[in-house]
Amino acid sequence: xxxxxxxxxxFSMTGILxxxxxxxxxxxSGDISNTTSGSWSHTVTGNNTYIVLGLAGxxxxxxxxxxxxxYAGESLTFLGGRTSAGSDNSxxxxxxxxxxxxxxxxxxxxxSGYAELGGGSVSMTGVDQTxxxxxxxxxxxxxxxxxxxxxxxxxxLGVDILYDGGSGNEExxxxxxxxxxxxxxxxxxxxxxxxxxxxxxxxxxxxxxxxEPTGEYDVSYTAIPILQFxxxxxxxxxxxxxxxxxYR
Amino acid sequence: LxxxxxxxxxxxxxxxxxxxxxxxxxxxxxxxxxxxxxxxVNGTINREYKIDSNxxxxxxxxxxxxPIGVTxxxxxxxxxxxxGKGFEVGDAYRSKSxxxxxxxxxxxxxxxxxxxxxxxxxxxxxxxxxNITVTATKMIEINSENSKRTAKYNKDVTSVTNGxxxxx
Numbered sequence: 001x002x003x004x005x006x007x008x009x010x011f012s013m014t015g016i017l018x019x020x021x022x023x024x025x026x027x028x029s030g031d032i033s034n035t036t037s038g039s040w041s042h043t044v045t046g047n048n049t050y051i052v053l054g055l056a057g058x059x060x061x062x063x064x065x066x067x068x069x070x071y072a073g074e075s076l077t078f079l080g081g082r083t084s085a086g087s088d089n090s091x092x093x094x095x096x097x098x099x100x101x102x103x104x105x106x107x108x109x110x111x112s113g114y115a116e117l118g119g120g121s122v123s124m125t126g127v128d129q130t131x132x133x134x135x136x137x138x139x140x141x142x143x144x145x146x147x148x149x150x151x152x153x154x155x156x157l158g159v160d161i162l163y164d165g166g167s168g169n170e171e172x173x174x175x176x177x178x179x180x181x182x183x184x185x186x187x188x189x190x191x192x193x194x195x196x197x198x199x200x201x202x203x204x205x206x207x208x209x210x211x212e213p214t215g216e217y218d219v220s221y222t223a224i225p226i227l228q229f230x231x232x233x234x235x236x237x238x239x240x241x242x243x244x245x246x247y248r
Numbered sequence: 249l250x251x252x253x254x255x256x257x258x259x260x261x262x263x264x265x266x267x268x269x270x271x272x273x274x275x276x277x278x279x280x281x282x283x284x285x286x287x288x289v290n291g292t293i294n295r296e297y298k299i300d301s302n303x304x305x306x307x308x309x310x311x312x313x314x315p316i317g318v319t320x321x322x323x324x325x326x327x328x329x330x331x332g333k334g335f336e337v338g339d340a341y342r343s344k345s346x347x348x349x350x351x352x353x354x355x356x357x358x359x360x361x362x363x364x365x366x367x368x369x370x371x372x373x374x375x376x377x378x379n380i381t382v383t384a385t386k387m388i389e390i391n392s393e394n395s396k397r398t399a400k401y402n403k404d405v406t407s408v409t410n411g412x413x414x415x416x
Contacts, residue, residue, distance in 0.1 A: 027326035030285060030293075034351075034363060036278045037332035039308070041323050060367045061347030073311040085345060102324040104311060112276045112334035112341055113349035113365060 019048060019126040019229035021157035023183070023199050027105070028120045031188020033057065035117065037108035042071065044098045046125030048229045050132055051076070051098040053107060054161030054184065055119040056090040056195045056220055062111030064089045071095060071121075072103035080136040081161070081222045088142050088220035090161045096132040098123060118186035118195035122159055126229050134225030146221030147177070147209035154203040155228035159183075162210050165218030166192025177209035270352045270413040272378035276341040279304055279332035283361050284315050287327040294327075295359035304332060335365075338413075342377045346370035352405065352413050366390065366405065366413075375410070382408035 027042045044051060053069045053076055065083040069076040074095060081091030093107075105121050134156065137148040150158050164174050171191040176182045176198045184197035200208050208223045282304035286294045299307075299316055307313050307330060314323045315330050322328050335341070335351035342348050346369070353364040372386040382390075390405050404416040 028291070030287065030329055032329065032331055034333065034335070034365065035283075035331040036334040037308075038329055040329040041326050043324065043326065060369065061343035061345050061349065085343075086347075104313075106308065108278075108332070111343075112278070113351065115365065115367060 019231070020155040021050075021124050021126045021201075021226050021228045022046070023157070023181070024049070024123040024125050026120060026122045026183040026197070028184055028186050029055070029118050029195075030186055031118055033115060033117045033189040034113055036110050036112055037106065039104050039106040040121070041102050042105045042121045042123060043102040044100050044123045046100070048127050048129055049098040049100065049123060049125055050094060050096045050127035050226055051105070051121060051123045052159050052226070053093040053105065053119070053121050054091070054159070054195075054197045055107065055117060056088070056161050056163030057114060057117035058088050058163065058165055059085065059111065059113075059115045061085055062114055063087075064091045064110065064114075066109045066111075067091060067093070067107060068109050069093045069105065069107040071105045072099040074099070079133060079224055080138070082138040082140075082220045088163045088165055088218065090138075090163050090220040090222040092136065092159070092161055092222055092224055094133065094224075094226075096127055096129045116163075116165075116189055116193050118188050118193075119161055120184035120186060120195075120197055122183050122197055122199065124157060124159075124199075124226055126155075128227045128229045132227055134227055136222065136224040139219070139221040142217070142219055144217055145209060145211055146217065146219045147207060148221060148223045149205045149207050150223050150225050151204070152202055152206050152225045153228075154201070156201065156225045158200045158202070158206060158208050158223055158225050160198050160200075160208050160221065160223035162194075162196040163220040164194040164196065164210070164212065166190070166194065170212055170214045170216070172213065174210045174212045177207065177211065179206070180208060268415045270338050270415065272340045272350060272380070272408075272411045272413060273338055274342070274377045275339045276334045276349075278334055280336055281333050282307075283331045283333060284317060285329050285331065285361070286318060286322050289327070293360065296356060296361040297359070298356060298361075299330075304330065340378045340380070348373060348377060348380065350408075350413065352415065366408070373408070379411040380408065381410055
């Protein structure tokens with residue numbers, strides 16, 4: 001009973017605990033065109049972790065909606081994306097509670113002979129472990145500047161995946177939009193094909209975007225907010241007498 | 249000696265008159281083999297090499313394993329990727345939409361892996377996989393330098409007739 005009283009006092013003093021989602025690490029896939037599966041090592045450090053796999057590309061006959069992935073043997077959830085055979089594709093998969101340390105990230109079930117594919121993995125800390133993702137948004141237009149509006153509150157972190165098919169034979173990487181930070185830059189299978197990822201924070205409706213100097217676009221673009229950990233004092237003190245749990 | 253001469257003669261005749269033939273087969277599967285690619289710290293490719301399906305399966309079966317031929321440091325730093333491949337040279341696959349994918353060349357030279365594919369829409373070939381013939385119009389496009397979708401390594405294809413693909 002005394003412990004409960006202490007907790008109530010602490011709660012009234014500290015209120016709800018907010019934790020900002022922070023970028024942890026990123027690993028480029030490199031050109032993984034024409035693969036059916038693949039693996040690389042990704043090192044995660046910190047608390048309340050989350051890992052995102054972004055893949056993007058193009059193929060004449062197949063699309064990426066069936067792709068699966070694991071990190072340290074644990075499955076990632078297919079968060080969504082823009083998937084259509086014969087069109088540009090961009091997908092995101094993710095999982096909270098990513099094991100810390102150096103572990104293997106594996107993807108599989110890519111259609112055989114998928115012509116152009118790349119992306120990478122991005123890990124974060126300070127993420128709500130039960131309600132980790134906001135609303136995913138796809139840009140439906142292949143031919144214009146990639147741009148989506150996602151809804152966040154201060155402390156959340158948006159992550160995106162871009163396929164840039166290189167209209168105008170642009171061999172330079174596209175430029176991340178204002179407020180964004182480039183995390184992944186992959187080229188392949190030719191010099192004008194780029195698969196990019198970025199993160200961006202903000203409050204309210206946040207526009208994530210990329211641009212090309214040529215102003216010509218052949219793209220697929222997807223973004224999602226990753227939500228901050230918001231916990232009660234119980235999350236810190238863990239006395240065992242208060243089971244309020246984590247909530248938003 | 250006669251055998252050597254015969255081989256040399258055949259090789260010369262073969263390359264001058266006919267190029268290299270790739271006999272197509274209706275086949276593909278998941279992870280027939282794998283390519284291991286190791287990057288340098290600056291992001292350039294250090295080396296690429298092939299491992300067979302058994303080695304790849306063994307690697308995948310152990311969550312904490314390191315691929316054959318890679319140091320723990322190269323693996324744990326995220327500078328190595330292992331990639332499963334579904335096509336060998338000559339494999340042809342027809343998708344539900346009628347598009348055909350053909351892998352017709354693959355090399356690993358000085359630690360650099362290259363492969364070449366053809367992608368054919370339903371209007372660009374006749375016949376049933378693998379015994380297909382590619383239209384003359386498509387052959388002109390394949391050999392032009394203006395194709396929007398280009399593989400990183402393109403070996404010239406001179407014809408695809410009744411399931412036999414001929415390269416220069």
